[in-house]
Amino acid sequence: MRTSLTSLLQRVADSRNQVLSVIAVALLLLLTGGAIAGTAQAATIGKSSVEGQTFTIATDTTWAPFEFEIDGELRGIDMDLINAIADDQGFTVDIKSLGFDGALQAVQTNAVDGMIAGMSITDERKGTFDFSNPYFDSGIQMAVAKDNGDVTTYEDLAGKTVAAKNGTEGFTFAETLGKEIGFTVTGFQDASDAFNDVTSGNSVAVFDDFPILQYGIETGEINLKTVTEPERASSYGFAVNKGQNTELREAFNEGLKNVVENGTYQGILDEYLGDGAPDATKISGGVVTLGNEVIEDDGPGTLPKNPLFPVDTPQDKGSFVIATDNTYAPFEFEQNGETIGIDMDLMRAIAANQGFAVDIKPLGFDAALQAVQSGQADGIIAGMTITDERKEVFDFSEPYFTSGVQMAVADGDTSITGYEDLAGKNVAVKTGTVGATTAEELSTEYGFTIRTFSDTADMIAEVQTGNSVALFEDFPVLQYGIQQGNGLMTVGDPIEGGEYGFAVLKGQNADLLEMFDAGLANAEDTGVLDTINDRYLGSEEESGQLGFFELVVAALPSLMVGLGYTLLATALSLVFAMILGLAFGFLKISKNLLLRGIASTYVNIFRGTPVLVQAFFFYFGVPAVTGISLDALTAGVITLSLNAGAYITETVRSGIQSVDPGQMEAARSLGLTRGKSMRRVVLPQAFKIMTPSLINQFIITLKDTSLLSVLGFAELTYQGRIVIASTFRSFEIWLVVGVLYFIVIYLLTVLSNYVDKRFNK
Template identity: 75%
Template sequence: MRSTLFRSLRRLASGQRSFLSFCATVIILLLVGGAVASGAQAATGAAGDKPGAGQHFIIATDTTWAPFEFEKDGQLRGIDIDLLNAIAEDQGFTVEVRPLGFDGALAAVQANQVAGMIAGMSITDERKQTFDFSNPYFDSGIQMAVAENNTTVSSYEDLKGQNVSAKNGTEGFDFATQLSQEIGFTVTGFQDAADAYNDVTAGNSVATFDDYPILAYAIQTGEAGLKTVTDQERASSYGFAVKAGENAELLSMFNDGLKNVVQSGAYQSILDEYLGDNAPDATKISGGAIALGNEVIEDDGPGTLPKNPLFATDTPKDKGTFIIATDTTFAPFEFEVNGTRQGIDIDLMNAIAANQGFEIQWNALGFDAAVQAVQAGQADGIIAGMSITDERKEVFDFSDDYFQSGIQMAVKKGNSDVASYDDLAGKNVAVKTGTSGAKFAESIKDQYGFAISQFADSNDMINEVTTGNSVALFEDYPVLQYGIQQGAELQTVTEPEMGDAYGFAVLKGQNADLLEMFNTGLQNAKDTGVYQTIVDRYLKSETDNSGGGFFALLASSMPTLLTGLGYTLLATALSLVFAMILGILFGFMKLSSNWLVRGIASTYVNIFRGTPVLVQAFFFYFGVPQLTGINMDALTAGVITLSLNAGAYITETFRSGIQSVDPGQMEASRSLGLGWGKSMRKVVMPQAFKIMTPSLINQFIITLKDTSLLSVLGLAELTYQGRIIIASTFRSFEMWIIVGALYFIVIWLLTVLSNYVDRKFNK
């Protein structure tokens, strides 16, 4: 441009061009120069518009953790490195990456020697006390690997008594340490993943635990000499970290940059480069979900649906409503707290229903009753920690398993006499009917020479041991862990034995669509982390609800108990009204001179006085619907049962009361010209009622107490509510004192009222 200007000036000076030609040339040059300057200024402005323009940060990382950070041909490479550079370019800042090793990187951030670190660092609650984390950029998963030629270790159970390796500070190390307490092996930690792998190939350890992408990369490159032998166990997510309370701007730029590189596809390209076919979908990683304008998974606690944008819970509810039966006192799988039904089974089923678009009507009955409800067609399915067994498969169709149980033995806290199965010889142990624990105890009782007592719910089983009637119990380890955590006076004394898998069940050949929706929703929940979030709520909770004295328990439980008392009084009142009608009717029939009428009345009395109330309750709640196809709720079935049962006793009370009146009273009345009916109403009945009053009051009290048996049908009366509170607090002794006191007060008041009425009208 300068040479053109000089040539034009020389031409003007030499007279070769006119003055107009000179002016035109100058104007053109000025326009071209302005456009160039404007473009340069625009380019400078564009760079300057980026939030990190002109800023430089020192970032620490690990050294030998491929494929996230490693050196190749003298150059630092890996997913973390490439992602950090992509974000820096997107946000306009520059970085100096210092490979210090994981522990060194942690120390450097805490000492303010670097601004942040990216090193496949898991986001944990413990680390959040020291660091501020970005949005997750990778969701990890733990896997176990063994030497390529190892054919003896294929599951966790094969590790018993062996040694395993893992890299210090990783979730693989934490997972292996926790698992070692259940299985019984030792864990050796190493500074580098390569050393942990070499320990396996050298034969010092039989297996190693690490994040699946680390193992996959090492195996893919052929450098490890390992093979994976287990499925992935979901672990935490990775995040970029800065010191707590510092470098907030850098953290914000990382999050914004992560969002941009996910949306542009740049991050997916990075993942594909290092992980190939094993690369996850960048948009389905927690942090990738943010790029879609959604939030990271959130958990508001028991009874709520985990919020994960990839696990849609706003599906229109157009696939029908299903009645789902469940247990009542099998924490942490199903139980109630302050009137709210919760637990792993409850939260999982609710989440699947929301994901698949159907509604649930819960029917909490207890395990045995829930099984019968499905068989009787009163429930569409059952989820109640139900083990999948060949025997049950003959009656039910099961979903994919959603939990793998493990059986453990527990004894009363402080018991030092029972530490192994051998110590059970000649003693009694407790189990819960229908559980994997009961099945396991049955399988070894002859070998070790002990007897078994079976109970309908977990609380009764635990009480059997804590009161000393049984020396031990067998139960699924999560149930024991939760119970001990909540204050149950137990201690485990054995390692968990592999138990059965749990499944959702429907009656064989029915509700195939519901089963398919459950399987689809369960897989979605596992893929998005919602399943793990629900399980962690109850099995990783550090909350201890065992605190608080008697009066604190009384205050917290009273609203629930009063609700139950209301149902008790309602069921009692309705039952007594119908029972009195039945008693008077059949009482007169028993006094009839017609043998057929007397026979009908006697048959009714003999049936309902000769069979237990509980059997009658099950017949009307489960049997009648099977025979007639007409379902009834627990209150209706309960009132029918108590009415017919109490009516049978009142029939005999009524008959004996009338026959206790001197026959001369009837004869005298008839001799005065009164008819039979009028004589009975005016002369005989008033005298008979005076005689019957004590027996009727006694029957009223018995009927009130018999309402407690209706808890097996899921009627939320007083006893039921007491069991529900015990299931979550494990404070049975105190709770039964409270429940007993409420029954006593009500029955005492009923007795006082009845005696007052007796004195008032029967003087």
């Protein structure tokens, strides 16, 4: 029933990303042994064509009664149904709880085989997904507080305020109805916040999917009552990527038919929805049962038209690329593959409230600033303090958070009790922050040395290891980190800091800035902003830490995804680098002065400048001049290809020139042309000489992919930083990352040496 970010995700998941994802997975499986060969053979007889196979299925995380967790086990209508169908059809499912938007992305990039997450079947989504037959017909219902006897019909809402979850059909229905009757709709990021708004008396009613309300009332989790019959809405379906996994979808349809006929599905519905459960045999049939009301339908796959309810109304205010930091909890950090935090929740809530879509790009703070300035992003929200200096470059929204700077030291360190104890010592700060500015001002007075870092996680690790005795950071970041067990404690009171704002490039995207301010005002008036802040800053209790092996198990999936991207970037870069190296290598030994000059210029430029500078040039500089945007992978591959190609050029030149000139003369004396002499006599000997240098360059290029993390490219180092940002376990995570790099490089070295011995005997 949710439409938030769907249209954006459909545009992002183009065919190129699908191909790259397949290549990355294939490389990863090749590296780790790929022990899944047996599952590729589908049975030709038996229950279905997918019997014996295992499929990865994505789902939401907290959307009771369809998917939710009880005692560590994922339960719900969707979960029980997919398992029942799997049993009926003889296949196995591996459930991945990713969140609704994360599940959509996972299907579109082929990271999973399908998804089941209370997903409405709409014409818009059919452009990206292939759906099963509908397995649930939903509807929108109104609920009020249990003791409210004044609101029993829609007309009773006139002049009042109602609540709904942003991005849902319930919100769209309430907005449309509100214009006709004359009431105000307050949007919330979570359904639970909308329910609480009603029980607290701020809103008189809430609109949501009837099964959500039915389950909450049945279990006593929400203190509400329904007062209207459900309005007909969309049907839910199981989805696969368009044109793929056809046999899985067909098996789902066949299994759904069977579990409906044998009564298994009715039992599942009854378990979660009680007396309000619909008749499983009438879902998407000639008659649709909603709660206790029977509504005539137009037949399978069609929806009755309701003038008050435009289903999945597309957002018409545009789509915007929003850059952000990637390791700045609690404002932005990654958890379970999704970028979350105060800034992220607020940005998405405002987008839903104002009717535009956002594509979040977690790049790191410095890179995010450059992305906006170069036109790679439309705006930035990253705990960014509004300053007069920044106002020269950016236009800011109204402030959404007032912060302050605080000093922190290692937990248990009693030697630092005030600024005067910092004299002669090192203090860590993060580049471009108010904390850094504050520390610089204090260092002049108290005589300490400043050490600057690009990530909060690196700054914290600096203090944990004792290289610096203290750090300066925004107090909410410290508060959240201490809750998560980052090993620090605050000293003294916060120094009054600045205000955070959303920013666009000066003089541009004025409409986006205006919509942000309007949405922010709504969020402040309705309490949504306070709810979001409380979600991340409300608790003062410190969370328990995972053990080392528990941490590794939790972090390994993300790290392996990063490893796959590392191998992909390395493979592509080496292919193009070899082509460039061979071409310019021959130019270097040419007798033509111009050709040698071109080759020498290329080599001198790319061997004489740092890889990081080259990466920034292609990712930020080229788009700023040409207007042609490059994604992180493309810019990274171009950078590594040109850089490695320059070194391979010299390897090719020296290899050819190392062959005794007499070999060429002897070949020519036998009547061979210069070209044939080079190809058949000189080059085979030159490649034997070049092989060790080429192997070394391959390894260097693989390690250089770690530099692409500054562009937001999700390779292994980037994923390590993401995990550290939410766990604050630098030593353990970097140890695991180092081991993974070592294994890959060791295997690459063994393979290269084998090839060398095999072909250069």
